[in-house]
Amino acid sequence: PAVRKDILKSKVMGHRGAALLAPENTLASIKAAAETGVKWVEIDVYLIDKGGLIIFHDDTLERCTNGAGVTRETDPLVASTLDAGAWFAPEFKGESIPTLIEALDCIQALGLGLNLEIKHDTADVENIVPTVLDTLKEYWVDNEKLLISSFNHDALKMVFELDPQRHLGQLYEAIPANWQAQLEQIHAYSLNCDYSLLTQAQAQAVKAEGYKLLCYTANDPETVTEHWEWGMDAVITDNPSVFASFI
Ligand code: G3P
Ligand code: MG
Numbered sequence: 001p002a003v004r005k006d007i008l009k010s011k012v013m014g015h016r017g018a019a020l021l022a023p024e025n026t027l028a029s030i031k032a033a034a035e036t037g038v039k040w041v042e043i044d045v046y047l048i049d050k051g052g053l054i055i056f057h058d059d060t061l062e063r064c065t066n067g068a069g070v071t072r073e074t075d076p077l078v079a080s081t082l083d084a085g086a087w088f089a090p091e092f093k094g095e096s097i098p099t100l101i102e103a104l105d106c107i108q109a110l111g112l113g114l115n116l117e118i119k120h121d122t123a124d125v126e127n128i129v130p131t132v133l134d135t136l137k138e139y140w141v142d143n144e145k146l147l148i149s150s151f152n153h154d155a156l157k158m159v160f161e162l163d164p165q166r167h168l169g170q171l172y173e174a175i176p177a178n179w180q181a182q183l184e185q186i187h188a189y190s191l192n193c194d195y196s197l198l199t200q201a202q203a204q205a206v207k208a209e210g211y212k213l214l215c216y217t218a219n220d221p222e223t224v225t226e227h228w229e230w231g232m233d234a235v236i237t238d239n240p241s242v243f244a245s246f247i
Contacts, residue, residue, distance in 0.1 A: 004189060007144045007167055008212060010039040011246045013115055013236045015217050016057060017041055020238035023088035024064065025055045026095040027106045037247050038240035040113035042149075042216075045100050047119075047128040052076035053100035053135060057119070063087070065097065072121070100132070104139045113145040115169065115192075115214075115236070118159075120152035129158040133166075143167070149192055153182050160186040169214065175202050183211060190214050192236070195224050203230035221246075 017029025018036060025043050033041045046056040049072050061067040061074065065082040085095025098106070107114050116136075118128060132148075140146055149169035150156050156168050167189035170182055174197040183191060191206050195215035206213045207230075216236035218224045221243055224235055237243055 004210060004212070005144075006212075007147070007189070008040070008113070008234055010113070011234050012038050012240050012243045013040040013042050013214070013234055014038045014240045015042050015236045015238045017043060018238065018240055020219060021241070023085045023092050023095055024238075025057055025098070026084050026092070027098050027102065028085060028092055028095050030103065030106050030110065030112070033240055034110040034112060036240040037244065038112075039247070040115060040147075040234075041107060042115040042117060042236050043103055043107075044117045044119050045128075045132060046071060047124050047131060048072050048074055048076055048079060050076055052079070053128070053131060054079055055098045055100065055103045059121075072124075100135050101139050104135070108141060113147070114140070115147045115149055117171065118148065118150040118152065118155045120150055120155065122152065122154065125152060125155045125158060129155055130162065133159065133163050137163075147189060149190075153186070156186045156188075169212075173197060175206075179206075180209065183209070190233070192216065195227055195232075195235070198227065198230075200226070200230045203227065203232060207231035 014033030016024035018033035022029040022032035043055050044057045046054050065084045067082040084097045085092030147167045147169050149171050151171040168186050169190040169192045170188050172193045175193050190212035192214040195218050212233045214234045215232050218235050219238050
């Protein structure tokens with residue numbers, strides 16, 4: 001089994017910042033996470049066609065902004081003027097969709113670790129990966145406070161080829177039969193999966209191979225009581241405050 005240095009040093013990670021406390025994937029959400037005392041946040045990075053990396057989860061704009069249409073077809077200038085906060089609660093009116101650079105600056109200023117999830121449209125891989133890596137190279141300082149994750153194995157393979165020292169997290173919903181080969185191929189740091197689809201045998205196998213095991217998205221500590229016993233290293237949650245005793 002691979003022995004890996006523990007860069008996580010923490011059992012709780014805020015999801016999309018802290019998606020239950022503030023509008024997801026905004027700077028307000030990252031700050032809300034930091035206020036809970038959590039040491040790491042997960043956010044989603046998305047490439048739009050005309051260039052520009054934004055922190056956003058959905059393929060369309062409606063749910064989380066006052067705009068409409070396909071996210072990737074949005075003009076970057078228009079994206080920067082959308083309101084990404086009012087949908088969540090009136091006091092967040094005026095929050096914008098952050099650029100990757102804005103999010104990196106905010107997260108580092110708060111002293112947090114970052115799990116940067118590369119969104120997984122296969123057509124994007126050759127465009128999004130080099131752009132993300134170039135931005136990280138210029139704007140992110142501490143490689144030991146950075147995990148790059150994706151459901152898209154090809155995206156992670158490309159990260160590994162271009163920048164092999166990065167810590168990589170292979171994301172799954174249910175863990176597939178070929179997980180071991182995939183993790184080996186990218187010298188993964190962690191396997192990140194849906195807690196509700198994980199079995200005890202899978203958890204133990206992942207841990208036996210020396211990987212960190214992260215589970216999303218649990219918002220009630222009681223849903224993951226067994227998972228800690230199975231070896232889960234960290235939980236990814238919309239509400240880090242309910243996991244305060246684990247932080
Ligand atoms: O990284 C865990 C989680 O964020 C993966 O799913 O859809 O919330 O980005 P999603
Ligand atoms: Mg995500």
